[in-house]
Amino acid sequence: MSMMQLFAQIEQSDISIWVRESLWAFPTLLVAHAVSMGGLAGGGMILALRAIGFAQGVPYRALGWFVPVMAWGGFVASVSGGLLLAGYPAKALTNPVFALKFLFLAAAIGLGRFVWVRSRGLVGGAGLSADVRWAAGFSLLMWVGVIAAGRFLAYTHRLLLVS
Amino acid sequence: MRHDPIFDPDAIVRFAYDTGIFGFMNSKWGWPVMETVHFIGLSMLIGAVGAFDLRMMGFARAIPLAALHRLVWVGVAGFALNIFSGGLFFVSAAGQYLYNPAFQLKALAMLIAGINVVVFYTTMSKQVLSGAIEAPIPAAARVVAGVSLISWLGVVAFGRLLTFFRPPYDWCAWCGAGG
Numbered sequence: 001m002s003m004m005q006l007f008a009q010i011e012q013s014d015i016s017i018w019v020r021e022s023l024w025a026f027p028t029l030l031v032a033h034a035v036s037m038g039g040l041a042g043g044g045m046i047l048a049l050r051a052i053g054f055a056q057g058v059p060y061r062a063l064g065w066f067v068p069v070m071a072w073g074g075f076v077a078s079v080s081g082g083l084l085l086a087g088y089p090a091k092a093l094t095n096p097v098f099a100l101k102f103l104f105l106a107a108a109i110g111l112g113r114f115v116w117v118r119s120r121g122l123v124g125g126a127g128l129s130a131d132v133r134w135a136a137g138f139s140l141l142m143w144v145g146v147i148a149a150g151r152f153l154a155y156t157h158r159l160l161l162v163s
Numbered sequence: 164m165r166h167d168p169i170f171d172p173d174a175i176v177r178f179a180y181d182t183g184i185f186g187f188m189n190s191k192w193g194w195p196v197m198e199t200v201h202f203i204g205l206s207m208l209i210g211a212v213g214a215f216d217l218r219m220m221g222f223a224r225a226i227p228l229a230a231l232h233r234l235v236w237v238g239v240a241g242f243a244l245n246i247f248s249g250g251l252f253f254v255s256a257a258g259q260y261l262y263n264p265a266f267q268l269k270a271l272a273m274l275i276a277g278i279n280v281v282v283f284y285t286t287m288s289k290q291v292l293s294g295a296i297e298a299p300i301p302a303a304a305r306v307v308a309g310v311s312l313i314s315w316l317g318v319v320a321f322g323r324l325l326t327f328f329r330p331p332y333d334w335c336a337w338c339g340a341g342g
Contacts, residue, residue, distance in 0.1 A: 041206040043214070050234075058233050062226040065225075065226050066214060152199070
């Protein structure tokens, strides 16, 4: 089966049709995706900004609380994003920007995790080494990239098998 | 067409046109770029203020409230980005916002959030932020935190729902009978 036939088959499944045609499914999924993005990317940006050197009065351990917020955001974003993808697989998976979004996401989470592991044990005014701060800077950039790529998905697709 | 006695969306769009905003927003990447800025601002606002709200509601008590409060500027910066980018959307398609029920609810949620901010900083912020880490948070402050979280999440939700309405002028609830 070709890729395109697979996409077409997914788009004829009950769940895919439900995502596209139910009166409330699509708006609800978009709202859930936007709100959870706030938790996941917002938390990630806070951790990165602190590691870069902003808000130095904030103890690193205080930032630990953002980790479950990010986890919940990530969970809700995955579920809502998965369903949105089920609605329009051909539209998303033929768009290189979609791959870029996940590249940025992996980099943002990977770099963020590295920064968090290296900073969570620090107390008081202990500083971070330069490599960790660079990683934090790049993770901030990657979060911006995830959001930008995600938003551009609505404008860059070339193929729609269904509408 | 009915006459709007309060707002003049055409004049607003004309302003956008004259200043070049309309042209920029309707260029190939104008609108998508500003939407991207708007979503980044949204994340900064919810990430910083939402976490502070949850702490003040009583979650994660191991974190000093005052320490989290030092990150509120990130949320303020996000809000500023969104006033800027949101303003560009609004002036470029004023009628699509003014008569849109999702926008009206979004504006209401922003108003509630704004009043809530003023209430917090004028009546309780000093007391709440200077308290010891073990100090119980006053009930009033928990309520303010809950109102803040719900109203900002409402702003996001109603904002995301904006695009599901393409309001015609006759959706104007406050306009007189057609002339």
